Amino acid sequence: MSNTEIQLTRHVAATPTKVWAVLTDLDAAATMLTGVIGTERITGDGYAVGTRWRETRKMLGKEATEEMWVAEVEPEHRTVVKANSRGADYTTSFTLAPNGAGTDLSMTFTADPDRSSFLARVLMKVFGRLGAKATEKMMAQDLRDIAAAAEAS
Incomplete structure (x- = not known):
């Protein structure tokens, strides 16, 4: 079964430095991101490869806590965050590209069901579309929240 992938981009009226500061402030995530x-x-x-945290979000009316970690960091350009839960590997990449006086912030999310888990593959196929729509909505809100915080700083 192939990965589920969602990609969104938003222009932020702030420099990459300001966007990066918001994006990597794990300790303030719950005050900046509506869904957290x-x-x-x-x-x-701080924010470096190997940093781990638990993040609790409300999605589809339920709270869920996932353990996440920073897998890659290119300050002010790109970062990759990973998680593994319920039989799937999750990867979220953020890319920052200067654009005029602002920044184009791209967010890519992939979910890859564990190849050895038949149940995970079946659940991904059955609930994949619902989960993908909910995830895309959450991602769009995260991008709006990051933009608002960076533009206010």
């Missing part, structure tokens, strides 16, 4: 209820650091200070 709370975060709890597990390892690491």
Whole structure:
């Protein structure tokens, strides 16, 4: 079964430096991102490869907590965050590209069901469209929230 992939881009009327500062402020995520209820650091200070945290979100009317980690960092250009939960690997990439006086912020999300889990593959096929729509809506809100915080700073 192939990956589920969603990609969105939003122009932010702020410099890459300001967007990066908002994007990588894990400790303030719950106050900046509408969908995030709370975060709890597990390892690491600041924002670097290997930093781990638990993030609690409300999605489809239910709270869910996932352990996430920073997998790649190119300051002010790109970062990749990963998670593994319920039989699937999740990857979220953020890319920042200067555009005039602002920044084009792209967010790409992929979900790859564990090849060894028959149940995960079946669930992904049955609920994939519903989950993809909900995820796309959440991503769009995250991009709006990041833009608002960066533009206000």
